[in-house]
Amino acid sequence: MFDGLDALLLARIQFAFTVSFHFFFPAFSIGLASYLAVLEGLWLKTGKSVYLDLFKYWVKIFAIVFAMGVVSGIVMSYQFGTNWSVFSDLAGPVIGPLMAYEVLTAFFLEAGFLGVMLFGMNKVGRKLHFFATLMVAAGTFVSAFWILSVNSWMQTPVGYEMAANGQFLPGDSWIAIIFNPSFPYRLVHTVLAAYLTTAFVVGGVGARHLLKDRANSHARKMFSMAMWMATLVAPIQIMAGDMHGLNTMEHQPAKVMAMEGHYESHPDGAPFYVFGIPNDEEQRLDYAVGIPHLSSLILKHEWDAPLAGLDTIPDDEQPPVFMVFWAFRIMVAIGVAMLGIGLWSLFARWRGRLYEWNLLHRAALVMAPSGFLAVLCGWITTEVGRQPYVIYGLLRTADAASPLDAPAVGASLLAFIVVYFTVFSVGIWYIMRLMSAAPKVGEMGAKRGDTGPIRTAGITPGPTQNPGDADVLPAAKEEAE
Amino acid sequence: MRSSNEVVAQQEAGERPLLQRLGWMAAIWLASVATLGAVAMVIRWWLAP
Numbered sequence: 163m164f165d166g167l168d169a170l171l172l173a174r175i176q177f178a179f180t181v182s183f184h185f186f187f188p189a190f191s192i193g194l195a196s197y198l199a200v201l202e203g204l205w206l207k208t209g210k211s212v213y214l215d216l217f218k219y220w221v222k223i224f225a226i227v228f229a230m231g232v233v234s235g236i237v238m239s240y241q242f243g244t245n246w247s248v249f250s251d252l253a254g255p256v257i258g259p260l261m262a263y264e265v266l267t268a269f270f271l272e273a274g275f276l277g278v279m280l281f282g283m284n285k286v287g288r289k290l291h292f293f294a295t296l297m298v299a300a301g302t303f304v305s306a307f308w309i310l311s312v313n314s315w316m317q318t319p320v321g322y323e324m325a326a327n328g329q330f331l332p333g334d335s336w337i338a339i340i341f342n343p344s345f346p347y348r349l350v351h352t353v354l355a356a357y358l359t360t361a362f363v364v365g366g367v368g369a370r371h372l373l374k375d376r377a378n379s380h381a382r383k384m385f386s387m388a389m390w391m392a393t394l395v396a397p398i399q400i401m402a403g404d405m406h407g408l409n410t411m412e413h414q415p416a417k418v419m420a421m422e423g424h425y426e427s428h429p430d431g432a433p434f435y436v437f438g439i440p441n442d443e444e445q446r447l448d449y450a451v452g453i454p455h456l457s458s459l460i461l462k463h464e465w466d467a468p469l470a471g472l473d474t475i476p477d478d479e480q481p482p483v484f485m486v487f488w489a490f491r492i493m494v495a496i497g498v499a500m501l502g503i504g505l506w507s508l509f510a511r512w513r514g515r516l517y518e519w520n521l522l523h524r525a526a527l528v529m530a531p532s533g534f535l536a537v538l539c540g541w542i543t544t545e546v547g548r549q550p551y552v553i554y555g556l557l558r559t560a561d562a563a564s565p566l567d568a569p570a571v572g573a574s575l576l577a578f579i580v581v582y583f584t585v586f587s588v589g590i591w592y593i594m595r596l597m598s599a600a601p602k603v604g605e606m607g608a609k610r611g612d613t614g615p616i617r618t619a620g621i622t623p624g625p626t627q628n629p630g631d632a633d634v635l636p637a638a639k640e641e642a643e
Numbered sequence: 644m645r646s647s648n649e650v651v652a653q654q655e656a657g658e659r660p661l662l663q664r665l666g667w668m669a670a671i672w673l674a675s676v677a678t679l680g681a682v683a684m685v686i687r688w689w690l691a692p
Contacts, residue, residue, distance in 0.1 A: 232679060236686050269676055277675025278668055285667035287659070294668070 164572030170563050172571040173245040176578060177238075178545075182538055183582055184238055187231030189537045192306055192353060193360025194224045195272075195299040197387075198279075202295050206288060212383050215605035219380070220364070223596050225280055230589045232268065237578070239265070245571060249552055249562035256322055256330045256339060257312045264308035271301030303353065310352055314345035316553050317544070318413045330553070343413055347406040348544075354399040355540060358500060359533025361391035365503075366530020369523035371600045380601035382517050385526070389507035389516070396501040403497065404460070410544075411461055414554060416475045417547030420486040422457050423447045424471040432457040432469035436491075440483035445472065481549045489542035496536040503529055 164172065198217055205213035239261065242250045278286060278294035286294070321338030322330045332339060365388030371381035411418045419425075423435045425445045433452030441448050458467040472480050503525060510516045552559045 233682065233686070236683050240687070269679055273679040274672040274676045277671045277678075282668060282671050285671065286664045290664055290668055 164568040167568045167572060169566050169568040169571050170560055172568055172575055173563050173566070174559065176245060176571060176575040177241060179575070180234065180237055180241065180578055180582070182541070183586065184231065184234035185537060185541060186534050187227050187234060188302070188306065189356045189359045189534060190363065191224060191227045191231050192302045192356035193358075194220060194227065195295075195302040196357065197360055197364065198224060199292075199295050199299040200387075202292050206292055211603070212380055215380055215603060216384055216601055218605040219601040221279065223593055225276065226589055226593055226596075228272065228276060230586055232273065234582070234586070235268070244574065245564050245566065246552075246562055247564040249557065252328055252557060252562070253316075253330050253553060256315065256332055259332075259336075260308050260312045260315075260340065264305050264312075267301055267304045267308065271297050272305060275301065306353055306356070307349060310349045311340045311342070311345055314348045315339055315342045317348075317548055318342045318344040319553050319556060330556075344406075344409055347402070347409045351399070351402045351406045351540075352537075354395055354402055355533065355537050357391065358395055358399055359537060361388045361395065362500065362503075362526070362529050362533045363531070364388040365392065365526045366528075367597045369526035369530075370598075372517060373520065373523050373527070375600065376517055378600055378602075380603075380605075384601065385523075386511075386516060389504065389511070389526075392500055392504035393508050394504075396497065396504045400497055400501060403494075408461065410547075414548060415470065416472065416479065416481060417486065417544070418461065419470070419472045419475070420481045420483045420547055421490040421543060422461075422469075423450070423483065423487045424457070424469060425483075426473055427469065427471040428458070429468040431455040431466040432461075432471075434460065435487075438487070440487050442480070442483055479550065481547050486543055486547045489539040489546070493536050493539035493543060496532050496539070499529065499532065500536075 198221055201213045201217040201220070204210070205217060275294040275297040278291065279298055282294060283291050319330070320342050321333045321335060323333045325331050364384050368381045368383075368385030368388055371378050372385055375381070407418065407421075422432070423438050423440055424432055425440075425447060431454070433454045434456035435447060435450050435452040438447035438450040438452075455465050458469055459465055461467070461469060472483070503522075506522055506525070507516060510519045510522050516522075548554050550558050550560065552562045
């Protein structure tokens with residue numbers, strides 16, 4: 163079945179498929195863990211049950227997202243051994259310990275305290291429970307720290323010594339390896355992306371429920387919090403992205419040339435191409451629509467700054483331009499749209515129409531999955547852009563694969579596609595189902611009855627015995643506000 | 644009635660001695676880590692029997 167195919171290409175498709183699938187989950191869970199910590203902290207500080215209700219609404223979703231993230235992540239690690247054994251053998255002494263720290267963090271901070279977060283409220287008390295939530299949030303961040311350190315080292319490898327057998331060995335200082343030149347930029351850009359992804363999912367869910375019921379105080383609260391996040395973080399993310407781009411320009415210029423679609427060098431200022439069809443064979447950008455000098459202004463902060471093009475890079479060192487060029491544009495367009503939504507919500511807030519502007523709510527709903535697409539495009543830009551290398555400038559992707567035949571790689575790829583779509587489709591369907599239910603007073607048994615009698619006099623049950631009904635006690639409604 | 648039971652359970656949890664609450668935390672933490680370890684082992688056996 164796979165006899166005519168290239169084993170290397172299949173191995174690359176397998177890694178691209180599994181890592182793309184995997185990253186959707188941490189992109190959401192990193193932000194959601196922090197959001198949960200904020201919600202619980204606000205509940206403890208203010209005593210307002212709306213925060214606890216929202217915490218309980220999102221913690222169920224977090225648990226599923228986290229579980230799917232861990233399972234898909236474990237599969238990633240095993241692929242290093244199955245399909246990329248040469249890479250593992252050569253780079254293992256450097257990246258192995260860093261990945262081990264990530265696994266330890268995932269196990270002992272994230273997964274361990276997740277149990278306390280989900281099941282421990284009635285056993286450990288509120289403050290210890292909050293501590294567990296903070297540990298989960300810290301765990302997601304620390305986990306991202308180690309994984310991004312590994313990935314960044316593969317993009318900008320420093321601090322290593324080359325052994326006689328071609329192995330990369332750690333040099334004098336692990337600090338140089340961990341904090342390699344692209345790591346700080348990559349970490350900030352990725353974590354902010356995760357926060358924005360979460361903000362837009364939370365905002366989209368809030369918007370959906372506001373469209374159904376503007377008076378839903380829980381939907382109002384989550385929409386407001388999400389829009390604050392979009393307003394404040396989107397501009398910071400754009401600045402972080404710009405700095406990341408400048409860092410890439412310094413260390414991986416060919417990637418930036420591909421992002422810009424610059425096949426030719428521009429000695430008197432380079433245009434920014436808004437549109438174009440990259441043509442690697444002819445080494446030109448077809449149907450190009452560009453804004454003169456803008457690329458020089460962005461990358462060098464000078465109108466006439468010269469920019470080298472791919473004509474200065476040997477053919478066998480060039481990344482495939484089409485995917486990088488378009489993935490970068492889609493990511494940037496989504497970033498600008500996020501900024502637009504943030505500013506729009508600020509205007510709506512100022513006009514007192516944040517909860518009444520249906521068009522804003524519809525736009526936020528449409529933008530709900532945008533963060534996932536943006537992070538996917540960001541990773542495509544950076545990973546395809548560093549080709550043909552897996553360890554930049556040192557180890558080619560083609561030289562890093564396991565000596566396997568195409569049927570072996572193809573069969574496992576097919577298995578992954580079938581299993582992933584089956585297992586994760588069910589998980590994603592369940593998450594969507596949870597999100598489609600409106601958050602309510604007394605979410606998952608929260609303390610709704612706290613402010614009123616448990617049972618009213620007489621035979622007919624009082625409203626407090628129907629948690630979640632629209633008809634709540636005035637005191638409970640007031641508290642939820 | 645679940646909400647009122649939950650409130651009572653939370654209040655009772657807060658009144659328990661710190662050592663008891665820490666003990667519960669350690670127990671749940673260990674069970675969670677063990678569960679994830681089991682999942683990882685199953686996937687490992689599946690991929691590399």
